[in-house]
Amino acid sequence: MIAIPGSATHGKARHAVSSINWINGDRAQSSIYRDTLHLLHRTTTISLSQVQQIHAQLLRTGLYDLPHYRTKLLSTYANHHRFSDAKSLLHSLLKPDLLSFTTLINAFSKFKEFKNTLNLFSELLANGLYPDAHVLPSIIKACTGILAVKIGKQVHGFSVASGLSLDPFVESSLVHFYVKCDELDGAHKLFKNMVEKDVVSWSALAAGYARKGDVLNAKKVFNEVKGLGLKPNTVSWNGMIAGFNQSGCFLDAVFMFQQMHARGFTSDGTSISSVLPAIGDLGYLNSGTQVHGYVIKTGFLIDKCIVSALIDMYGKCGCALEMSKVFEDTGLVDVGACNALIAGLARHGLVDKALRVFKELQDQGMELNVVSWTSVIACCSQHGKDIEALELFRGMQAAGVKPNAVTIPCLLPACGNIAALTHGKAAHCFSLKSGISDDVYIGSALIDMYANCGKIQVARCCFDRMPARNLVCWNAMLGAYAMHGKANDAIEIFHLMQRSGEKPDSVSFTSLLSSCSQSGLTEEGQHYFESMSRDHGIEARIEHYACIVSLLGRAGKLEQAYSMIKKMPFVPDACVWGALLSSCRLHHNMSLGEVAAGKLFELEPMNPGNYILLSNIYASKGKWKEVDKVRDTMRDKGLRKNPGCSWIEVKNRVHMLLAGDKSLPQMDKILDKLNRLSMEMKKAGYLPNIDNVLQDVEEQEKEHILCGHSEKLAVVFGILNTSQGSPLRVTKNLRICGDCHVFIKFISGFEGREIFVRDTNRYHHFKDGECSCGDYW
Template sequence: MFDHLPVPNLFSWNTILSAYLKSGNIAEMHVIFNRMPVRDVVSWNLLISGYAGSGSIVESVKVYNLMLKDGAINLSRITFSTMVILSSNQGCVDLGRQIHGHIMKFGFVSYVFVGSPLVDMYSKAGLIYDAKRVFDEMPERNIVMYNTMITGLQRCGLIEDSRELFCDMQERDSVSWTTMITGLTQNGMSKEAIDMFREMSLEGLQMDQYTFGSVLTACGGLLALKEGKQVHAYIFRTYYKDNIFVGSALVDMYCKCRSIRSAEIVFKRMTCKNVVTWTAILVGYGQNSFSEEAVRIFCDMQRYGIEPDDFTLGSVISSCANLASLEEGAQFHGKALVSGVISFITVSNALITLYGKCGSIEDSHRLFSEMSIRDEVSWTAMVSGYSQFGKANETIELFEKMLAHGLRPDGVTFIGVLSACSRAGLVEKGRHLFDSMIKEHGIRPIPDHYTCMIDLLSRAGRLEEAQSFINKMPTSPDAIGWATLLSSCRFYRNIEIGKWAAESLKELEPHNPASYVLLSSIYAANGKWEEVAQLRKGMRDKGLRKDPGCSWIKYKNRVHIFSADDQSNPFSDQIYSELEELNYKMLQEGYVPDMSSVLHDVGESEKIKMLNHHSEKLAIAFGLIFIPPRLPIRVVKNLRVCGDCHNATKYISKITQREILVRDAARFHLFKDGTCSCGDFW
């Protein structure tokens, strides 16, 4: 193509090669290279760089070897650094070692320009001691090499070594400080990262988006809202106040610090948002118990044309699980299938949890069985699902299979399996698992584990053993633990231990009405109405009110919420009429109202009326009227199902031949043909 032009000189040839390199046309570049009458080291380096830049390691090595055979060429540091960087990027450590040998042979080992890529290559490959040897043998080191070595030490987890090296530096730049702040944050040393950020600011060094992103992550990890706000104020005075990376980090920090409204303000002010930004606010809503807002923000995200990734979709599915919103969750399942992100383990795990929390345990098991790869979260989600459904044998069997597969259970896994033992009355099995959790798996118990053991013993009627267990605990139970013991004292009508638990709960949380309400239930069950009246007066004097029980059911994308004696629903007349008819049929079948569930000293007829209008019964009646017969009726309640409602729902399921699924504060109850999946043990 150049036959009609004057013969170019070497500089012109190299200029042409450089032009093809910049355009990315490496094949034509090689053709030109072959036509060159003479080549120098620049020519060879340009061709090597071309193939290296395109990731073609085979061609790069071929050209490199040809260059070595050309004895007339004087090698340069650019040649070796290019080949080392290529080896590092492609993960070819063996090639890198060969290049390292050539570097030593040809006397380039003292060049910092070559040493830094070597340090980086060895550290990326996990060969940190080889990297340190190269670093230590360098006669001179610049900031770049120090930063590379510090990064390498932080990558295998040698944070103290990296900090020592940082302190030894005679000169540090912004990259040095940012590297240390990032490393400290990533290694869980958030407080130290924040302290170093303060030191950096005092040095007056320029900070970039990575500096701010790392320190904000540290603030979020420590729930350090005050420090996070200070960093935010600092950012506001820089060019990075409108940076999308920094803005996303701010949203994440405020969400982690439970300042969701501040996160919303930052989010709304951002003129440019990406999938990371949207995911940050969505996850924040979910983590702060604003699950409905999380679902809404996901829909807004799609309207703006932002495609969710696996993490985003997994997060919104988790929010649906918290809402027990099976319909919306199933829609997101469909989206995961269409988009292909169902193959990501995070999405599959979220779906297993969703179906488990919505009572579709068969769908959870099907998804679990279809997964080609399962991690600890997958097994734990399935264990928890079975546990919530009262399938104790399946829970324990799955847990043992998990151990057989060589997977390590965590604290959440043990909460699931211990809860299953509790709900099935497997006291000795539960004891053994609790001991193995500590001795064999090295898991330190948290309040939830102790609560499981209190529940295990007291639910089985071993109240004295539960009391003894509590007295031997390293710390006093939390409010849930005391309330758990109180609930069992109510069931077994044990006033003595009930008073002890109530006083302990009252001391721990003076403004928690649970101590009054549960002890009142114990007195009521024993017919001690004077004591009930005194407790009620004590509540009034302190301005305490019992959390009202409510139940809800979803129909045609609308949630219908009911409270006891609720008549606000537009279909109240039909609902109460349905309940009257059901009550008549239940009495004919042998149903006897459980008066112990009524905590008021009133007449029998008034007690029956109160029982008939509990929130879950209203929700079930609504479902019987409007939910098609082929579908199960799904009801969610914020408190535990009372004994009378539990018994009544068994009769209703038999009379109507409908499946009724009730998710209360503790577990699932699947009522079918007059029986409940919990085996009347809840």
Template sequence: MLPTSTSTAVLKSLLHNPSSIRKKSHAQQLHAQLLKCCPAAAAAAIIPIYSALGLLHEALHAFTSLPSRPPLAWKSVIRCSASHGLFHRSVSLFVQMRASGTPPDGDVLPSVLKSCAALRDSKLGESIHGYVVRSGSGSDLFTANALMNMYCKLVDSNNGAVSYTRMSSRDFDGRNSRKFGSFADSFHLECKPAKNDADFDRVASIEKVRKVFDEMTERDVVSWNTLIAGCAENGMYGDALEMVREMGLDALKPDSFTLSSVLPIFAEFVDVRKGMEIHGFAIRHMFDSDVFIGSSLIHMYAKCTRVEYSRRVFDLLPKPDAISWNSIIAGSVQNGMFDEGLRLFRQMLHAKVKPMPVAFSSIMPACSHLTTLHLGKQLHGYVIRGGFDSNVFIASSLVDMYAKCGNIRVARQVFEGMQSPDMVSWTAMIMGHALHGPAEEALALFQRMEEENGKPNYVAFVAILTACSHAGLVDEAWKYFNSMSKDYGIIPCLEHYAAVADLLGRAGKLEEAYDFISTMHVKPTASVWSTLLGACRVHKNIKLAEKVAEKIFELEPKNMGAHVLMSNIYSAAGKWKEAAKLRMAMKDKGMRKQPACSWVEIKNKVHAFVAHDKSHPFYDKISEALEVFSEQMEREGYVPNTEDVLHDIEEEQKRYALCGHSERLAIAFGIISTPPGTTIRVTKNLRVCVDCHTATKFISKIVGREIVVRDVNRFHHFKDGMCSCGDYW
């Protein structure tokens, strides 16, 4: 507390030593006393103090009361605005400052440049750069660093059509460095040169950064870090790592900023060995409790599927911040630990850490995967209350969540409500329509996207090809597949090939699919072959199936799906001996068939049903309802399709077997547990069988309900006896 009355001498000494004032109340008292003793000079004297304390409101208030504004007052409010994230204000104050004839200097330019960077305003940025050069501030270290940072941020990040060549760990080649031993060894990574226009744009922009850097007469660790981060963020990984070594030659040690810029590179390239070396370096230099490094390490380990290490790093952080929480949540979700992700999210809220907007897009996929619409809706509520709903990332993940949880209408509503959807939003929506059908919606949206949003990226093509595949649109698919590389310069990757191969197979063009897969430019995976094996079953081609199965067993000798499919193919053809042989082989290899399971969400609770499971407390009621449905269905012309029942048993038993299918139980339970007219949403871990598909169509008509079934591949919307998949799946 200051004395109530301070002598002019004390006031003067306080003003000369403003860092001694650390509290808002002290600054305000000082201000009051200044106003009393020398009102004319009070405002000008107090502004730098308010600014230094981050009291923007007070500083601006004093600033507006000033009739004439000294340079220090201008600088203070400009810097304070920038540090509060008020970049527009900071820049407009700078413009006013110049108009007033006050000459800016190296003290203020860095924050102005930072504001330009944050505003992604390249025109403004370049004009400020011009000013920097003219005013001779270009040689100022801080200004030059800020200038580099600005150009890093101005690199066109709008173009999503970039796909970098990923490399495996064997492409790393350790090289010795005198200064940092094994740490510097980590920084050898050759990257393939940039391939497409977007890459060239980025490289060209980084050149501007490089030019500023090269012309600097004096460089510090920040200069190097800025350049390294700029390269790393723009995919120039090799250059980034090379520069870490170069900075060592400049006798500068990488610091925690350097490490957190390069760690994502090893995350991106999934090289846990190199990542661990950096972890070791961080520990030796006591950087490991740094939240920035911690978050990068969590991310890196998660990317390398070592979530348990991520968890250890997280647990050792003394004070995890919102970003560290988000990293561990995202890492868990991305590694399929959805429940764990949700648990951590709740824990974060419990720890009174305010989730940052991105946390919602990290956790939302957990709801999408678990099909827990009620949780997704809760999160949506939280998002709206937090005012995050205009955030494009969050809106995109909401679109995805609603689509994956079966509510394509709300997904579309959220999408249409977006101010400026980006490529991800469009892609999520197109994928949503691809999964739900009809495919025409997806095709129309793709066209709209090309008109409104410009170039589709490679994921957008995955989405549109998936849509074609789900609807059997062979010609359209070829059109997109060809135009992808011809018109957009996107090299097809496994997902594109997989979609086309899947489509050819479903359309019965089995040989064509086989040739396509055999000659594609990417090594086919077992899952690609598996789609063809599935097609062989549908189209009853045993010979090709055997050939395909062999390919799969070569790649994955214990592939469960392929064993089951192949054994079913034999059974369907009456080749019981071969089927039995395969089953025996599975037993010998210690493989167990995945049980069919379906889930239905009733009153915010998820109920699970395993085929023929009688343990549900309402089993009798469910069974009774199914019998009633069966009678009505047969009156309406339903004929059981027992083809999918592959056991060597009597027809009557087969019919009984069908009624025990898990989705049938889940649907029946949904109907008897909800008021008339309620939509039933069921998720199944396998594909729906032909008979259940037919039966569900009848049931939807009989009970007048919409029934939405999500199987491993897509959604089926049953309504009035029809299905949105058009019976093609």
């Protein structure tokens, strides 16, 4: 039976319903079909089989040729999502007219079949038909939907040339088109010239500015409303709130929400789910609780988005309990809410709990989506669970969930952390194939990953190929060069950055200064430090002072470094004092070393490194009694037994030195000297001290030590959990120590070299592709 909503009482409708069964009858008369079809025009729901019956009858009776009927058929097929049927029906017509095309195009556009819409449009043109104002809005809507900027602009040009741009629907859909294409100025101009300005276009324009973070223009357009004689409605306000929330203008979002109420409008589900995340980001727990109360009172708790937003808000405000309570109380089984919960747990550092919730949901058969997988992958890679992140990524693909432009930058740090170059490359390939590789987040993460895997040239290649860059990209490249101690390249990037019009921030300067310090570019470093506030208006932060202290210290300007610490506008932290102490060790300055060490012993009494550095300084001056005193202190604190006097460390340093440069021919000489010195020291009852015996070596090799390469050659990553087996294959830059299952990540090439790497209490000896280890002390 045909359902005829709203018109069931109509006499003719009853007649139609009772006569529809006739259609199959042989005696059907055309007048009855005509009546029937007239009525079908008014009906909104009709079953597919009934349409097919009518279709067959129309063909039999020849009424099919009447344009009026076949239009109805086309739209009915389209309304039942039988797009290919509708299309073949259109193609079966000898000469499809504009009305047939328009009907189908409008239906396609309505159901967001945008590609089909545009294909049909080009067919329309190929048939020699001339589009009118009935079809153009749908075409523009399709261009908006798939961001077909070029076609949209061509249609715009056509509509101007044909005078159709004066049609109010064409006008307003063009405004919307330019808003969505991020060409706000164009949209604004178009809006100003509109013959009939309407609320919809006006709201879209203001919301567009808000979504872009252009607060000034957003408010300007929004406040023009009175002069335009337009009346804002709930949707207009919601657009502003949502736009400000999406662009991170949280205060403005909350302000608009308040204003909305102050002007007598009532917020609906959309307003609330848009304002809650903004409240959360601002940490306005009080406002959040008020909105929560309002949500309960108005019965909005059945709205999925609002529940997710509430959980998110409590998560951001640091209320883990309240967050879980909302989740449990609503009893709503929604992915969004689950995702918000997982993200909230991760934000509180409850990584294991987040993973457990994820697994439980998975076991319960919940349909987890990209956001769920991405959150949990991000959670792992942000909390040092890199292998788990890679495993989850694999699980995601096994579950048939397609990663997107957010997933990849969450995964890449995990690849970089453990130098899983193969996995990183796979993720890179994926982004290329999916056409998302131009994304700035992905680009920055790729730069970082390749740099972490020692592939600094590849990182640079990614950087150079980016079609658009933001501050994060520039900082990623600067950070990559700083990590590899390449100050000259960092400086080049820094200047390129400014020439491109991007303003450096304090992160940029940290990388720049750090690389100068590592490369011994003292004057350049000081120059950039001074220009920071003078030319760029950036106040130096404590990490910048730490860089400068290290820069001066490495250059031997220890007094200057110390006076820098004394006059800096911060209470110096362990990084600052640590930089001074390391420099003191490098230059054997005992008095300042004692000052720095004294401060460090207060700030971090359980860090063995500080004690070792100080005892190294004492040892280099032959103050063996002081060495013993430091050693006793360490023993009392339960730290190491034998600071700064390890033969292993001596060998370690020699090998590091040799691996980092080209001085192999000197090996024999150095070892000779080491042996002689160590014999003497042993005779005197002491183990050889690294700074003592390496003093000469360091004189010769200072350059290389200052370059920082030797220290960066290899990094011990962590213990491999052998009980579970690892999905991770040993890559070119990654080795596993056969004895203790420690991962060792090599940052630059190491083939054919013998290398010692130091862990906190073990050393790992790497030779001929094999790794063995022993106790450090």
